[in-house]
Amino acid sequence: MTALTLTNVRPWGGDPVDLTIRDGVIAAIGPVGADRAAATDLLDGRGRVLLPSFSDVHVHLDSTRIGLPFRPNSVGPERTLAACIENDRRNWRSAGASVAERATETLGRAIGHGLTLARSYAQVDADCRLERLEGVLAAREAHADRAEVQVVAFPQAGLLLEPGVPDLIDEALRAGAEVVGGIDPCGLDRDPVRHLDVVFELAERHDAAIDIHLHEPGELGLFSAGLVLDRVRAHGLRSRVTLAHAFCLGGSPMDRVAPVLDAIAELDVALTTVAPGPREGLPVRAILDRGIRLGLGQDGQRDYWSPYGTTDMLDRTWQLAFTQGWSRDEDVEVGLAVATVGGRRVVDPSTDRSTPLARGAGTGVGDPADLVLVTGDNATAAVMDRAGDRTVVRRGRVVADRGVLR
Incomplete structure (x- = not known):
């Protein structure tokens, strides 16, 4: 089972958490530093805002x-x-x-x-x-x-x-x-x-x-x-x-x-x-x-x-x-x-629509691990500033960081 933990990230600009991804989906969200399995790869989110990609x-x-x-x-x-x-x-x-x-x-x-x-x-x-x-x-x-x-x-x-x-x-x-x-x-x-x-x-x-x-x-x-x-x-x-x-x-x-x-x-x-x-x-x-x-x-x-x-x-x-x-x-x-x-x-019209299109969408347990980390005091600030320090995750794998593809 492949796993990646994004540490110290703020979903939609909220409180910092650690977010664990397994097999391409968000598997767990918990307090920063509370439970980091030794077998899990860690990526330091540096307090950035976490959004769906x-x-x-x-x-x-x-x-x-x-x-x-x-x-x-x-x-x-x-x-x-x-x-x-x-x-x-x-x-x-x-x-x-x-x-x-x-x-x-x-x-x-x-x-x-x-x-x-x-x-x-x-x-x-x-x-x-x-x-x-x-x-x-x-x-x-x-x-x-x-x-x-x-x-x-x-x-x-x-x-x-x-x-x-x-x-x-x-x-x-x-x-x-x-x-x-x-x-x-x-x-x-x-x-x-x-x-x-x-x-x-x-x-x-x-x-x-x-x-x-x-x-x-x-x-x-x-x-x-x-x-x-x-x-x-x-x-x-x-x-x-x-x-x-x-x-x-x-x-x-x-x-x-x-x-x-x-x-x-x-x-x-x-x-x-x-x-x-x-x-x-x-x-x-x-x-x-x-x-x-x-x-x-x-x-x-x-x-x-x-x-x-x-x-x-x-x-x-x-x-x-x-x-x-x-x-x-x-x-x-x-x-x-x-x-x-x-x-x-x-x-994909079969995508789960139980969550409204608003704050928090796409970053909960069970959601696809297609995510982006962006810089900002909160989600709105990230839109206004549009800074370049971003990390992109697809299906639990980092595919780009600061504009450089992997």
Whole structure:
């Protein structure tokens, strides 16, 4: 039986304890120095805050430029979805490194910051075919002992606009992707019935989950969301579908949003956000009050869409708190729970949900030993300061310390 004891750590910034891990789960928590078995490896936590490790459940590892020289954004003044897609397609082959190299570097940096779980999109279209998917799969393999990566076969340029894309998505699912992607059934493909026919048929054929980017705003987005929910109900795919972005839920009146949220809760559809800002940001409290699964992500990172993204989910947690207008510690800690345990629940709906997304989540006896030690007077201070002195543990093994991978 393998064992590791983290000594003098403060779960969620509370009182110091010793925490023992056995066979990949938290086995015991007790007073500092009270019971340290001779056969147990010890890691001095130095009084740092102990949190569940981070989960980035909306990331595009195939488009990152992290680690490469800065390249000014060339989308142009009209930042439409189509313009961003085309800018990426014009440039991704001339990045200066392969997709596999860039994805591996970005994922490694994220692990160094405290991540052990990601859901990454891999663009599949008539231009790149499976090349970008292969790069993401290579990054997943390179870091397989350090992090779990779930891959979405994602038709970024549309599912129906170019010939052969549904067949390529089918091929991607046979090649290693686990999730069927979709995007703006009305706004991009302009044929929501056929778009959703393809997505749900592929999901049933491969027994795969579904993750649909929904950038569509206002009434259009609410209409598309309603169509997706109708399909979930008709196909019996409760707990198998995620709506990513879902800007319409943040930019519409609550009397229109509330019934949609109720249906999302009923069907156990998950939501993910990248904390975009007050106009498009999700109503997090209303979502969590309904028990809806919610995760956080970095989206693209210094890519051909925008210069933002740092690979550090603690940065994105700060952004979530800032854009939600949160100032109280208990609210900021909700953001931390969304960025950690919340993402686990999005990726794996069977994850225990008996603990609410709040202070203390993910650090109790029986919880997975996927953890990160961070510097701070308390959990909120760690979000505000975002210091670099971190130790990352996956399944009871240290996989990174102060940004250096092991």
